[in-house]
Structure formats: structure tokens, C-alpha cells
Amino acid sequence: DQQVKQNSPSLSVQEGRISILNCDYTNSMFDYFLWYKKYPAEGPTFLISISSIKDKNEDGRFTVFLNKSAKHLSLHIVPSQPGDSAVYFCAASSMKTSYDKVIFGPGTSLSVIP
Amino acid sequence: ETGVTQSPTHLIKTRGQQVTLRCSSQSGHNTVSWYQQALGQGPQFIFQYYREEENGRGNFPPRFSGLQFPNYSSELNVNALELDDSALYLCASSLDQGTYNEQFFGPGTRLTVL
Numbered sequence: 001d002q003q004v005k006q007n008s009p010s011l012s013v014q015e016g017r018i019s020i021l022n023c024d025y026t027n028s029m030f031d032y033f034l035w036y037k038k039y040p041a042e043g044p045t046f047l048i049s050i051s052s053i054k055d056k057n058e059d060g061r062f063t064v065f066l067n068k069s070a071k072h073l074s075l076h077i078v079p080s081q082p083g084d085s086a087v088y089f090c091a092a093s094s095m096k097t098s099y100d101k102v103i104f105g106p107g108t109s110l111s112v113i114p
Numbered sequence: 115e116t117g118v119t120q121s122p123t124h125l126i127k128t129r130g131q132q133v134t135l136r137c138s139s140q141s142g143h144n145t146v147s148w149y150q151q152a153l154g155q156g157p158q159f160i161f162q163y164y165r166e167e168e169n170g171r172g173n174f175p176p177r178f179s180g181l182q183f184p185n186y187s188s189e190l191n192v193n194a195l196e197l198d199d200s201a202l203y204l205c206a207s208s209l210d211q212g213t214y215n216e217q218f219f220g221p222g223t224r225l226t227v228l
Contacts, residue, residue, distance in 0.1 A: 004156070032214075043118065043204055043219025044157070089156050095214070101170055102217070104149075104156030 003027045004092050004105040012111045019077040021108050023090030026071065030092040034102065035064060035075050038087045047088075048075070051095070080112045118207050118220035126226045132193045135223045139186040139207030146188045147217065148180060151202040163188060164211045192225075200227045 005024045013019045025033075031052040036044035050057040050064045050073070057064050063076045077084055090105040119138045127133050139146050145164045149157035159172035163182035177193040186207070192199055202224050206217035 036219075041221060043206070043221050045219065046216050091156070095212075101159050101162070101172065102147075103159070106154065106156050 002106070003030075004090055004103050006088075006090055006105040006108050008108050009106070010109040010111070012113060013080045015082055015112055015114050016079045019075075019080045019084065019110055019112065021075040021077075021088050021090070021110065023073045023075075023105055024071055025073075025092050027092070027103075028071070029094050029096070030103075032093045032095050033064070033066060033073050034091045034093070035062075036089040036091060036104075037084075038089065038107070044089055077110075080110075082112050082114050085110055085112045118205060118218050120203075120205055120220035120223050122223060123221070124224045124226075126228065127195050128228050129195055129197060131195050131227075132191065133195060133225060135190045135192075135203050135205075135225070137188045137190070137205035137207075137220055139188065139205075140218055141186055143186060143207035143209055143218070145208045145211045145215065146182055147206045147208075148188075148190045149204040149206065150174075150199075151204060151222070153201070157204055160190070162211070169211060195227045197227050200225060 034049040035047040037047050038044040066073045087107045087109045089107045091102045093102045121136045147162040148160040151157040160174050162170040166182045179191045182188040202222040204222045206219045208215040208217045
């Protein structure tokens, strides 16, 4: 049973526009959420995170929104750039565990068209 | 500071064989986690090692085992390979255990089991 879902396998956006990537989770024990970006032939790289005590976290062009009641989070990229084309993984964890058991979603492949 | 490296890049084995995958963490990182990423899915947590001891494990059978060495290198061993073990294997190192610590991923080892 998938605990972290990313229902859009792919997304295409024009350069300069907003990219919105969505993620849903089922386990109410999750209290820390992360987004990773992955280019081909490279490992995932950490992008941005949010803990459940917040509903928004911003870092430059990247903003993550968390709706705990809906068990939903989204990553907004504004403005989108061609270099943002990659696979984006939503991931969730619990700060109560002492180890990094991070549960990843299946990923969304973002293409930013110049 | 060098990043996380993994060897080999690609590997082909036959069912029933044993395999050892290697990871070199960033210097000073006491924690290493291993993930399995099947095609079209996100990385799945296998286990984590902290200061040479396993301190967390995902839903993987005992034929998946690991070692962490004092020189920041680690190994993932898989015995009695099955066809379903074909996947990209990622290691990730972090400064310390616990969710807050950013994980730095290697590029992965692509294992094919025939």
C-alpha cells in the first residue's frame, strides 16, 4: 500500500510559468515532508522540506505548501526554468523515529519547455 | 569535499548469485542509508547504519544485509538473488541519524538479475 502518492507521472510547463507538483499521503504519523529532485544518472538531491507545524515553507523560487487536514502537499516552482526539468520525488518521514526512514512517492517527471 | 560515490555503476548477475555493492560516504558522515528504486517507483528504504551498527530497517528480507566501516565506506550485500531484485540501488549519507539531517545520495548502482 503506497503511503506517499504522486498521481501525476508527468507534467509539462512553459518556461516562466508556475509548476505545481502535488503529493498525497495516507499515514497520519508523518510529520516531516521533503522534496527531492533527480536528474538522469544522478542521485536525488534535497530541494526543500516542511514540518507539520508549518503550512508553508519558501526557498527562492520553490515553495512547499502543506494541508494537514487533507493530507496533501504541493511544490510550487515560480518561475519555471528549463534547468528545472527533472523527476521530483515527494517524501515523508516521522521526526519521532531515530533513523531516516524516509518514504518516497513514485515521482513526477517535470518538463519545462523553453 | 567529495560527494557520495558508488561502485560499480552497472552489474549483471544471475538468479541465486550473491552481490556486493559499495558506497563511499562524505567524510565525517556517520550515517548511511540504502534504498532500492525499482523502475517507475520512488526509492524504498532498505536499512540504515549509524556508527557501524544497523539502527533501522525497512520491509526487506534478511538476505539483504549491510556493513559500515570506520573509513566512511559501506556495503550492501544481497544473497540468493531473485529477478525482482533488479533495480537501482542508492546509498545516502548524512552527518547524523534522524530525519532533520540532510541525506546526500550517490548516483546509484544499476543491478540486473537474469
